[in-house]
Amino acid sequence: MNLEEVGKLYTPEKMMETITTREYKEKYVDFEVTMKACRECPNYSKNWACPEFYEDVLENWDRYEHLDLYLTKINFTREALSASYDMDDIEFIINNTLFLERNKLISQLEEEEKARNGKCLSAGFCTVCDECSRITGQPCRYPDKCHNSIESLGGLVSDTLKGVFGEEIKWIDMENGKLPVNLSLLMGLLY
Numbered sequence: 221m222n223l224e225e226v227g228k229l230y231t232p233e234k235m236m237e238t239i240t241t242r243e244y245k246e247k248y249v250d251f252e253v254t255m256k257a258c259r260e261c262p263n264y265s266k267n268w269a270c271p272e273f274y275e276d277v278l279e280n281w282d283r284y285e286h287l288d289l290y291l292t293k294i295n296f297t298r299e300a301l302s303a304s305y306d307m308d309d310i311e312f313i314i315n316n317t318l319f320l321e322r323n324k325l326i327s328q329l330e331e332e333e334k335a336r337n338g339k340c341l342s343a344g345f346c347t348v349c350d351e352c353s354r355i356t357g358q359p360c361r362y363p364d365k366c367h368n369s370i371e372s373l374g375g376l377v378s379d380t381l382k383g384v385f386g387e388e389i390k391w392i393d394m395e396n397g398k399l400p401v402n403l404s405l406l407m408g409l410l411y
């Protein structure tokens with residue numbers, strides 16, 4: 221599989237909703253729930269964008285008034301849905317659909333972050349460096365490029381998709397190598 225082939229497997233669909241941080245915190249933030257999942261992740265304490273945090277990250281929900289939520293749906297084609305993929309193909313597809321769209325949006329949100337004196341919220345762990353400097357106990361090399369995910373600050377992604385966008389989160393069937401109808405990417409801007 222190559223980049224050209226992956227590019228033909230999906231169409232991105234973008235949506236945006238604005239919510240006050242007060243409402244978001246009340247309805248969709250549960251740090252204990254997300255921390256439980258984070259502790260089970262191989263990146264826990266190995267990436268500067270991820271927990272364990274040394275500061276009170278929940279303060280972010282009180283520091284800003286508004287949250288723009290950006291949902292990107294990676295809609296797979298009929299051809300993609302009818303195929304079965306091995307683990308290498310699935311990793312290649314995730315990197316060049318979900319992470320590709322994430323990285324494009326990060327560039328846009330970094331501009332907005334500067335313009336509105338806000339905070340960009342990404343998805344997943346930070347992938348700017350091949351190996352995060354946290355692994356060797358060194359400070360972050362590019363703090364301006366390191367963005368927490370919504371989930372790492374306690375945001376419940378599945379509940380947000382349902383409550384704000386009326387969407388259901390879907391998962392890859394790893395056992396059978398099957399893609400879901402769509403994958404979802406939730407990012408945001410606090411300002």
Ligand code: SF4
Pocket residue numbers: 267268269346347348349350351352353354359360361362363365366
């Ligand atoms: S910019 Fe590099 S060092 Fe900093 S969090 Fe990201 S991967 Fe780690």
